[in-house]
Structure formats: structure tokens, C-alpha cells
Amino acid sequence: MSVGGLTGQLTATPGRFQPAQPVEVPTVQLLGEDGTLVQDPDFVPALTAAQAARMLRDMVLIRRFDTESTALQRKGQLSLWAPLLGQEAIQVGVHAALGRFDHVFPSHREHGLAMLMGLPIERLLGIFTGQESGDWDAEQVRFHHLNMVIGGHTLHGVGYAMGQARDRQADPQADDGVSLIIHGDGAISEGDVNEAYIFAAAYQAPAVFLCVNNQWAISEPVERQSPVPLYQRAWGFGIPSVRVDGNDVLAVHAATTWALERARAGQGPSFIEAYTYRMGAHTTSDDPTKYRDKDETIQWQSRDPLTRAETWLRAEGVWDDGRQARLDQEAEAFGEQVREAVHKVHDPKLEDIFDRVYARPTADLVAQRAQIVSEAAAR
Amino acid sequence: MQSPAETNQTTKTLTLAKALNAGLRAALSADDKVLLYGEDIGSLGGVFRVTEKLQAQFGPDRVLDSPLAEAGLIGTAIGMAQRGYRPVVELQFDGFVFPGFDQITQQLAKMRFRSHGRVQLPVVVRFPYGGGIGSIENHSESVEAYFAHTPGLTVVTPSNPNDGYWMIQQAIASPDPVIFLEPKRRYHEKGVVQLDAPALGLHEASVARAGTDVTLICWGPMVRTCLDAAAAAEKEGRSVEVVDVRSLQPLDFETIARSVEHTSRAIVVHEAQRNYGPGAELAARLQEQLFYVMESPVLRVTGYDTPYPPSKLEADWLPNLDRVLAAVDQSMGY
Numbered sequence: 001m002s003v004g005g006l007t008g009q010l011t012a013t014p015g016r017f018q019p020a021q022p023v024e025v026p027t028v029q030l031l032g033e034d035g036t037l038v039q040d041p042d043f044v045p046a047l048t049a050a051q052a053a054r055m056l057r058d059m060v061l062i063r064r065f066d067t068e069s070t071a072l073q074r075k076g077q078l079s080l081w082a083p084l085l086g087q088e089a090i091q092v093g094v095h096a097a098l099g100r101f102d103h104v105f106p107s108h109r110e111h112g113l114a115m116l117m118g119l120p121i122e123r124l125l126g127i128f129t130g131q132e133s134g135d136w137d138a139e140q141v142r143f144h145h146l147n148m149v150i151g152g153h154t155l156h157g158v159g160y161a162m163g164q165a166r167d168r169q170a171d172p173q174a175d176d177g178v179s180l181i182i183h184g185d186g187a188i189s190e191g192d193v194n195e196a197y198i199f200a201a202a203y204q205a206p207a208v209f210l211c212v213n214n215q216w217a218i219s220e221p222v223e224r225q226s227p228v229p230l231y232q233r234a235w236g237f238g239i240p241s242v243r244v245d246g247n248d249v250l251a252v253h254a255a256t257t258w259a260l261e262r263a264r265a266g267q268g269p270s271f272i273e274a275y276t277y278r279m280g281a282h283t284t285s286d287d288p289t290k291y292r293d294k295d296e297t298i299q300w301q302s303r304d305p306l307t308r309a310e311t312w313l314r315a316e317g318v319w320d321d322g323r324q325a326r327l328d329q330e331a332e333a334f335g336e337q338v339r340e341a342v343h344k345v346h347d348p349k350l351e352d353i354f355d356r357v358y359a360r361p362t363a364d365l366v367a368q369r370a371q372i373v374s375e376a377a378a379r
Numbered sequence: 380m381q382s383p384a385e386t387n388q389t390t391k392t393l394t395l396a397k398a399l400n401a402g403l404r405a406a407l408s409a410d411d412k413v414l415l416y417g418e419d420i421g422s423l424g425g426v427f428r429v430t431e432k433l434q435a436q437f438g439p440d441r442v443l444d445s446p447l448a449e450a451g452l453i454g455t456a457i458g459m460a461q462r463g464y465r466p467v468v469e470l471q472f473d474g475f476v477f478p479g480f481d482q483i484t485q486q487l488a489k490m491r492f493r494s495h496g497r498v499q500l501p502v503v504v505r506f507p508y509g510g511g512i513g514s515i516e517n518h519s520e521s522v523e524a525y526f527a528h529t530p531g532l533t534v535v536t537p538s539n540p541n542d543g544y545w546m547i548q549q550a551i552a553s554p555d556p557v558i559f560l561e562p563k564r565r566y567h568e569k570g571v572v573q574l575d576a577p578a579l580g581l582h583e584a585s586v587a588r589a590g591t592d593v594t595l596i597c598w599g600p601m602v603r604t605c606l607d608a609a610a611a612a613e614k615e616g617r618s619v620e621v622v623d624v625r626s627l628q629p630l631d632f633e634t635i636a637r638s639v640e641h642t643s644r645a646i647v648v649h650e651a652q653r654n655y656g657p658g659a660e661l662a663a664r665l666q667e668q669l670f671y672v673m674e675s676p677v678l679r680v681t682g683y684d685t686p687y688p689p690s691k692l693e694a695d696w697l698p699n700l701d702r703v704l705a706a707v708d709q710s711m712g713y
């Protein structure tokens with residue numbers, strides 16, 4: 001042995017030259033790809049059959065909302081749409097786990113969750129028709145505003161959670177709401193998102209990060225964002241984490257319930273990686289055939305979250321052709337509602353934008369508004 | 380690929396997007412230290428397809444797809460430039476430059492100054508900017524003032540395909556960092572590209588249309604609007620000169636002043652909000668230097684002092700033909 005040299009095998013001590021944690025990826029899955037139940041040592045589906053049937057219904061309606069909106073874009077009634085095809089189980093599983101005071105800080109593809117939380121669909125459509133910028137009452141809907149700057153909202157969610165914890169400390173009667181923050185696999189690379197993890201861990205904020213790993217950030221595959229599975233990254237921040245099968249509504253529900261309970265119990269932040277696939281294009285102006293293999297997309301079709309849930313429910317005896325037919329009808333009627341909703345959005349007025357920049361408009365804004373009004377009158 | 384000199388053609392009709400693509404291709408061919416770098420620029424060719432097919436031609440080591448991180452893009456481009464490379468970074472939209480703002484304004488802009496010129500950073504940061512394409516929030520911003528206000532940065536914007544083709548190559552050749560703003564609503568407008576040699580240097584303003592009554596001072600997306608306004612004004616018997624500033628920092632004030640001396644009236648037209656915008660700088664300089672020449676105050680036609688509105692309102696929010704013509708009338712009325 002030479003002094004100062006290295007001895008033995010560089011991999012002799014686990015955790016020194018190699019990750020201490022296994023690189024295998026245990027995934028929470030309760031509903032197998034064939035629609036049969038799977039045993040998991042840590043998570044059990046805690047749902048009645050009626051609740052499960054309700055989740056199937058929600059997934060079907062969300063899919064309808066999405067396909068209808070995509071069609072509206074094709075007809076020129078929306079200028080853009082970000083399809084969520086294939087990601088329905090995540091939004092439904094999360095929604096079913098949320099408590100009545102919990103707040104959601106969404107990314108740009110959570111249209112279904114927004115709808116389930118009670119946001120009128122025309123409010124979302126208005127963003128994509130260019131008529132509004134999403135000025136709903138987020139405090140009331142508990143579904144916060146869309147942020148088009150990837151990752152920026154994750155910090156807001158952590159700060160909000162810190163506020164929730166403080167309120168509870170000051171007043172034990174305060175509501176027990178915590179914050180659920182959603183971001184994508186691409187967003188995980190942004191500085192803001194990493195700072196959000198750091199703050200959540202530093203202050204043990206009652207925050208749940210739900211990372212929707214749909215494998216693609218526009219044309220960049222997830223491997224470009226991280227060489228390790230995304231949920232393992234959270235370890236480095238001291239945030240407990242799991243990966244769940246994002247096409248399994250039961251698993252998403254169970255894992256979200258676990259994380260929300262941890263937050264509520266004062267155990268700090270958690271991280272869930274929901275492993276799924278973006279079946280469609282990034283947005284309606286994107287062309288995925290330029291950058292990804294068709295076979296990959298075809299493979300994921302067999303993991304369709306709706307089919308899986310339906311197969312299971314039929315096997316449980318709580319779903320049958322009659323119920324399916326009624327749901328199809330409901331979806332049909334709902335599709336009509338979506339098509340009508342696009343006409344419910346009002347065109348904005350130019351003069352109104354001056355009133356919402358400051359609490360008290362500046363002299364400049366008052367003058368600019370007056371000028372517009374007088375020009376319009378002169379025309 | 381043949382270089383333009385090897386082909387016998389001396390001109391080509393291209394859209395701005397294709398002209399930029401051809402300019403980038405020429406720069407990559409001419410110098411193997413040139414690297415393109417950004418989100419989705421490889422197989423997709425960028426969201427506006429400006430880098431289309433470049434990765435196929437030059438390989439993934441020259442045309443690099445990157446993680447979704449703007450500070451990371453600019454910061455690592457600084458390091459690569461320190462090591463002798465010439466990175467050309469693409470950011471996806473104007474509203475997404477801000478996660479990289481510290482790296483641009485505090486790092487990229489200051490390295491030469493900090494190191495007494497020992498470090499030079501030939502980095503180009505290019506991105507689509509401005510409104511008029513019916514997009515959602517953060518996709519339509521006019522951010523030139525933030526960068527033109529930062530010493531150490533060069534800020535340029537082409538308004539037509541010929542400038543797109545040449546200015547991108549000149550920007551890449553520049554020893555200093557360049558913020559290269561691409562008027563996205565003009566990406567698909569066609570024009571004739573001179574393939575032999577650039578008509579102007581990177582920092583020269585151009586007189587896009589000659590006239591005698593009033594000068595419209597504009598850049599990027601507003602040049603087309605001002606040329607259209609000048610054509611409309613001609614029908615009413617007004618002779619309007621249009622100066623395309625091209626380079627906001629450094630500013631070719633001489634060309635602008637020459638025009639205003641000649642017409643004695645000036646109107647600055649820009650998409651960005653008015654307060655503390657580039658129009659203020661131009662108006663101040665004109666007032667300082669041409670006070671006795673001008674027959675009317677410098678006017679500004681700009682975006683309003685609000686955040687960019689929902690796109691249904693952008694046609695009225697942005698300076699348009701009517702607003703420019705009204706300003707021409709007002710200027711002539713003094």
C-alpha cells in the first residue's frame with residue numbers, strides 16, 4: 001500500500017462510492033395492469049366500491065373534458081390546449097384524497113382536478129381562448145392560479161403551507177388544511193423547484209409535492225432532467241418520498257392520503273412521483289412524432305387508467321354494462337356542456353385592465369384609461 | 380452544406396425563421412467552437428423550429444438539448460465561453476428569461492468589467508419576443524429595456540429575414556454577450572436575403588423607408604407596423620420616414636439623429652410598456668441634442684402600463700396602424 005493511495009475495491013463500502021440506497025425502483029401499485037388487485041406491504045386501498053365507482057366516473061368525465069377541449073382547439077375555438085390524456089388517474093386519485101381545507105397549487109395540465117374542485121370549466125377555457133388570465137377566487141376554490149413560468153408556483157405552495165402551519169400554531173381551532181403542490185418531471189430541473197424543496201424541508205412545511213412524471217418535458221425525455229429516479233432525488237433534500245403507478249387510481253389515492261396525513265400530523269413535507277405517460281402532444285401546437293417513438297406511445301395504451309379501473313370494478317361486481325351505458329350518456333351530455341361553456345366566457349374590455357394593476361390606480365393609468373374611453377367614444 | 384459563397388445564388392427568399400436557421404447553420408459550419416444550446420432545440424428544432432434539422436446535421440454535441448432550467452443554461456454557457464466556446468443559447472419565450480435573469484445581468488454582463496477585460500464572453504442568448512400571436516400569459520413580453528439598461532450587454536433585434544440571417548452571424552462573432560431578440564410575430568414573414576455580404580454592421584440602424592415629414596423610430600416587430608403606417612400615410616399626402624434601430628445597445632444615434640434633423644419630427648414606436656421604456660431614452664436624447672431642430676415634441680406610441688393583457692385584447696393593447704397614424708397627425712399638428 002502506498003501512503004495516500006487507495007486500497008481495496010472502490011465499491012467496498014456501500015454508500016461511499018455508490019448510492020447507499022438501492023437503485024431499484026419500488027413502485028406503489030394496488031391495481032395491476034390487468035385490473036386485478038395487487039398486495040402492497042405499506043399501502044392498502046381504503047375505499048368503498050361506491051367511492052371507487054365514483055372515481056371511474058370522474059376519470060371518464062375528465063377524459064371527455066379533455067378530448068372535447070382538444071376538439072374545440074381544432075375547430076379554432078381555443079387558441080391552445082394542453083391535453084391530459086392518460087393522466088386522469090392522478091388527478092382523480094389526488095382529488096379523492098384531499099381534505100376539505102387543503103389547497104392545490106397546480107401546474108398547467110391539471111384541468112380535471114380543477115373541474116373536480118368546482119372550478120367552472122369556462123374559467124379554464126377562458127385562458128385558452130385568450131379572454132381571461134384565470135382570475136377566479138383561488139382562496140375559495142382552493143385551486144390556485146395557473147402559472148405559466150414552470151416551477152414558480154412551487155415556492156408559493158410551500159410558503160402557503162408555512163402560513164397554514166403558523167395559523168394552526170396560533171389557533172388550534174384553525175382549519176387543518178395543508179398544501180399539495182403539483183409539478184412535472186421537466187420542472188424538477190428548475191432552480192425555483194429545488195429551492196421549494198429546501199424551504200419545505202428547512203421549515204418542515206405541511207406540503208406535499210406531487211411530481212407528475214409523464215416522461216416528457218415537451219421533447220426532452222425525463223432522462224435529460226435526472227439520471228436517478230425522480231422520487232429518489234427528494235431523499236437528498238431530506239424529504240420522504242415514494243413512486244406510485246400514476247395510471248393506478250387506487251395507488252395515487254393511497255399515497256396522497258399518506259402524504260397529506262403526514263403533513264397534517266406535523267411531520268413535514270413528502271414527495272410523490274406519479275409515474276405515467278403523456279399520451280398526447282405537449283400542447284395542440286406540438287408535434288410529438290418529431291421526437292418520440294410511436295411504439296412507446298402504443299405500449300402505454302395498454303396501461304390505460306380507465307380500462308384498469310373498469311376491469312377491476314366489473315370483477316368486484318359493482319360495475320356492469322347498464323352502469324357503463326348510463327355513464328356514457330352522462331359523458332355525452334357533459335361534452336355538450338363543455339362545448340357550450342366556451343361561449344360563456346365574456347370578451348374582456350380594454351379599459352378594465354387599468355383598474356387591476358394596483359390597489360389604487362396610478363395617475364398614468366387613470367390617464368391611459370381615460371384616453372382609451374374617449375378614443376372609443378370618438379369612433 | 381455549401382457555404383453561401385460556394386453557391387452561385389446571391390439572393391434567396393426566406394421567412395425570418397428560415398433565415399435565422401440558415402444564419403445559425405452558416406455559423407456552425409464556419410467555426411466548430413460554436414455550440415447551440417437550449418430546451419427542445421434538437422430533434423424538435425425548437426418550439427418555433429428555428430433550429431430545425433441543425434442537430435441532424437451537426438450532431439448532438441454541437442446542438443445540445445438541455446434540461447428545463449434557464450439559469451442553468453446561461454450559467455453553464457458562461458463557463459463554456461470562458462473555456463473558448465461560443466455558445467448560442469435559446470430560451471423558449473420572453474417570459475421565461477427571468478429565471479435566468481441573475482445569470483444574464485449579474486454574471487454574463489459583468490465578467491469583462493470584473494476581470495478588466497481578461498475574460499470575454501462571446502455568448503448569444505436568443506429568444507422569441509413580443510406579442511401579436513394570440514398566446515397565453517408570459518408568451519408575449521417585450522423585455523428589451525431590462526437588458527439594454529444593463530451595461531455590458533449588447534441588445535439587438537432583426538425585423539426582417541435579411542437582418543435575421545446576417546445579424547445572428549454577426550452576434551455570434553461578437554466578442555461580447557449579445558441578447559438577440561426575435562420578433563416572433565414576424566417569424567413567418569418572407570423577405571429577400573442577400574447571401575454575399577451583410578448590408579450593415581450589427582450596430583447600425585437602417586433607414587427602412589425614406590420620407591420628409593416625420594420619422595418613426597422602431598425596431599423588431601414594430602418595423603412592419605410602421606412601414607404599413609407610412610404606406611397608409613402616403614395616401615393622405617404625408618411623407619413618413621421609418622428608422623429601424625436594429626441595435627438598442629449600443630445605439631446608432633447618429634443615424635436616428637440624421638433622420639430627425641431632416642424631418643424635424645420624431646415618434647418612437649415600441650410594444651413594451653411606456654414608463655421607463657426605451658422610448659424614454661430615445662426621446663431624452665433627441666431632446667438633449669436636437670432641441671432646436673425639432674418642430675414638435677417627441678411622441679411615443681407604446682404598450683400601456685399594465686401587464687400584457689389576455690390575447691383577445693392584444694390587437695388594441697399593442698401599437699397598431701391607427702395609433703401610429705393618430706400620432707403622425709398629432710406630431711404634424713404642432
Ligand SMILES: Cc1ncc(C[n+]2csc(CCOP(=O)(O)OP(=O)(O)O)c2C)c(N)n1
Binds near residue numbers: 184418
Ligand atoms: C420557465 C419556463 N421555461 C420554459 C417554459 C416552456 N414550457 C412550458 S411547459 C414545458 C415543459 C414542462 O414539462 P413538465 O414539467 O414535465 O410538465 P408537462 O408539460 O410534461 O406536464 C416547457 C419547457 C415555461 N413555461 N417556463
